[in-house]
Amino acid sequence: MIRHVLFIKYKEQATEADIATSMANFEKIKSKIDGIESVEWGENSSPEGRNQGYTHCVFMTFVDDAARDAYIPHPEHEVLKAQLGSILDDIIVFDYGL
Known part of the structure; x- marks a missing residue:
């Protein structure tokens, strides 16, 4: 599995x-691309103040490296990125295997 x-x-x-639309698009992508086991997201609620302006997190689980690798160039991922791109200031992407 890949996170x-x-x-x-x-x-x-x-x-x-705009933000609600982007989060809904992340939720819908699981049904559009094979190999995505789960998608969840949330808004920062930490009282520590160390989020450096990052307000939302999306947590996706892929069945394996191949599924993640197929997701990256997938046309539905491109649609998601296009909608997000106009409202995105910055993004950090971090993957790890289990």
């Missing part, structure tokens, strides 16, 4: 509706 973790910082002008 694919995204830390997202949105542009100041991103609306709540």
Whole structure:
């Protein structure tokens, strides 16, 4: 299994509706691309103040490296990135295997 973790910082002008759409798109992608076991996301609620402006996290689990590798160039992933790109300030992507 591969964990694919995204830390997202949105542009100041991103609306709540924009953010909700991007999170809904992440939820829907599991049904559109084979090999994704789960997708979950959340908004930062840490009282420590060390999130450096990153407000949301997406946590995806892929069945294996091949599934993750197929996801990266997949057309549905490109659609997701296009919607996210206009409201994205920065993103950290971190993958690890189990």
